Structures are given as C-alpha cells and as structure tokens.
Amino acid sequence: MYTDIKTILQKAAENNFAVLATSPINMEITRGMIRAANKKKAPIIFLLGQNMMRQHAKAEIIIPMIKMLANEYSAVPIATCLDHGNDPERIMYAFRNGFSSIMYDGSLLPFEKNMEETKKIADLCHQFGMGIEGELGHVGIAANGDEKDESIYTDPSDAATFVSYTNVDCIAVAVGTAHGEYPHGMIPHINFDRIKMIKDATNGMPIALHGGSGSGDENIIKAVKSGINKVNMVTDVFVHCTRKTKELLADDSKIPYMNLMMEVENSVCDFISHWIDLTGSEGMAEKYHAVDKMGLLTSKSRIDDGE
C-alpha cells in the first residue's frame, strides 16, 4: 500500500524500530527491494535525490511504477520521499509527480532561515496529505571526513525548537555518519548518547540517520536501539549491484542481459533483506493494516486527488 513517511515513521517511533530508506533507480532494483520488504513483512521508504532524477531515474517513470507495485504488494507500507530537496523547482517537480513525502534540506542555512524554509514546505506538504522531513545539523560527505566534525552535529535543544516550530514529521540528524563511501576499512564512530538526547528533547519525534552505508551492522542496530527510526542507505546497494554484476560476468561472460538483470534483482532482494533485519522492522507491516482499513493510505485518496 502506498503511503507517506509520517504514517510509516509514527508507528516506527511508537514501537521503537526503524524503517529502511533506499533508492529505487530502475525496475530491477525497485522490484528487488519491494520483494525483500514483502518477504520480511516490513515497511520501506523509497528515496530519489534531485540529481538522480535529473541524470537517470525520472519521477514520471519511477513513481507510477512504485505505485503500481505498492498496489500489487498491498500488505507492505511503501512511501516515496524526495531526498535532500533544496531546489524549489525540484520540490515542485516532486509534488507534481506523485511523491508522498518530501525531505527538505536546509541544513546549510543559518538556524532561523532553515526553520523558516522548512516550515513553508512542511505546511505545503501537510495541505496535500504528504509527509515532511527536515534536517538540523549537517550530514556531510564521508570522503571529506565530515562525520568527525562535531561542530556540525545536531544540538538537542535546537532540535526541540526546530521540531515544534516547523511541525516536521521526522528530523534528520548529524551524529557521526556521512554520505558516500568511507575510506577503506573505516567504520564511523556514532554518538549514540546524542541520538538519545535528541529523542528526549523532541518528545519521541521520529529521527532519521543519513549515511547508513558502510556504518557497520553493530552501529546500525545500536543506533536503532538509541532512537533512530529511519535508516538511509543508498551507496551500499549500488556498490553491491556493481559487484554482483562483475561476479556474474566473471562466471559467464556470455550471460544473456535479461538473465543478468534477473540475477541482480534476486541479489538486491537478499541484500535489502539483511538491511531490513538491521532496522528491526521485520514483521512490522501488520501494525499498519488497521490504519489502512480506514481507507487513509491508498494513493488514490491521498495523492491523485491533489494532482
């Protein structure tokens, strides 16, 4: 069933689990991911970034495909979310093309300006029945070593002010992870106490951990126990697909392309299943079914009417 991040993450926060958020850039990866969510009976969130859509994964094609699969796999709560939206034109593009949620990234703006801009998008999202995630502190780039810079970590009391002013449904925090690939062999040090402090200061607000890729299984499990409800993992699934493709070609350089794609899809399903295990969301899809019986979650009632 197609829904938004507010619906998915409220339940996650109430029940102390996290939901995997990852990027469906083509049919095989999307289907592999949804099959994993269905197998694990877990909710899942699909992220598309501004550049991803400019370069390859057009929302006009990907979003209808996700909605169609969400109807097919009706027992699994599925949300879409524009990732790191900061370009007004791209945010409107996401509204026009049936996204159910927006992540607005004002994290490089001064605090007051970030609050003002996030609130504007939050108000708009809520008018259309969509979910909204803001970011406070700044999740930087792993290649630059930004995860070690505590000056960009999220301040818990600022987080409380941010959440109550903007009315966001989820807050992305900087607590020791970064985007992209860490230097080989390095596992980041996550500040779990900071996660707990933000959770307490915001009265249990759903919290997103960005830069989950390469963060280490134990770290992800502990972060969820500390209060994380959304784990963003994008780089690792793409690295996995490249590696799997190379392996398949090394085994059989004449493998037909369609078979290659089918094998990659199967391996995405296994890879995502492991990440779902880390988030603690296995079996949690059933917690949403009572909500859906009230007719609130279908794409038709929430999104299509607004277009």
Ligand SMILES: [Zn+2]
């Ligand atoms: Zn991110």
